[in-house]
Amino acid sequence: MAVARRIGRLLEVTVPVVVLDQVAKGLARASLTPGEVHEILPFANLRLGFNRGISFGLLPADEAWGVLALIGITVLITIGMAVWSVRAQAWQESMALALILSGAVGNLIDRVRDGMVTDFIDLHVASYHWPTFNVADIAITFGAIWLVADSLGIGARRREAA
Numbered sequence: 001m002a003v004a005r006r007i008g009r010l011l012e013v014t015v016p017v018v019v020l021d022q023v024a025k026g027l028a029r030a031s032l033t034p035g036e037v038h039e040i041l042p043f044a045n046l047r048l049g050f051n052r053g054i055s056f057g058l059l060p061a062d063e064a065w066g067v068l069a070l071i072g073i074t075v076l077i078t079i080g081m082a083v084w085s086v087r088a089q090a091w092q093e094s095m096a097l098a099l100i101l102s103g104a105v106g107n108l109i110d111r112v113r114d115g116m117v118t119d120f121i122d123l124h125v126a127s128y129h130w131p132t133f134n135v136a137d138i139a140i141t142f143g144a145i146w147l148v149a150d151s152l153g154i155g156a157r158r159r160e161a162a
Contacts, residue, residue, distance in 0.1 A: 006086045006094065013098035014105065021106035021135040028120035028134075037122070045122040049132040052116045071111055078104045092150045099143030106136030 032038065032048035039045050078101060085097035110117040119132040 003086060006088075009094065010082065010085050010098050010101070013095060014102045017099065017102035017135070017139050018106045018109070021103070021139070022109060024135045025106075025110065025118040025120070029118055032120060043124060045124070046120055047122040047132055049119045050114075050116045051119050051132075071108065074104055074108045074111065078108060090150065093147065096143045096146035096150060099139045099146065101143075103136035103138070103140030103143065106134070106139070 028046070028048055032046055034048045034050070037045045037047050081097050081101040081104060085094050085101060088094040088097060107117045117134065117136075119134050119137075121134060121138075122132045123130045
């Protein structure tokens, strides 16, 4: 498959996911107040939060140098994911990487614009709450699961002509 077609396929996944992520975060910032909990299902709430660290609030970066370091690391990972996705021979691998890339770009936009990432989805079972997350985190998670499943040979793996 030609490189231009692979780039087009990458953009067909990345652009809509990034737009959905940014629109959802914008709506969350406009309609939710930090600290307020809005139950939408018995196991799911909307709760606005801001993440200064990496995924799910790990390794917080409260200092300017930490934010810049996270931005730099994310840019490098994003470039690597884009190149890997375009070079991937298997459709499944390429799409999984495109999802990971989409999430990285969505969160990178927040971090560059605000110095932190907007989170608003709160899943819980009884009193245990998973760290609050967003659409970009969902894309990264599903992409990573898909990539691991594909690498383990779960599901059909088709090679494309180069």
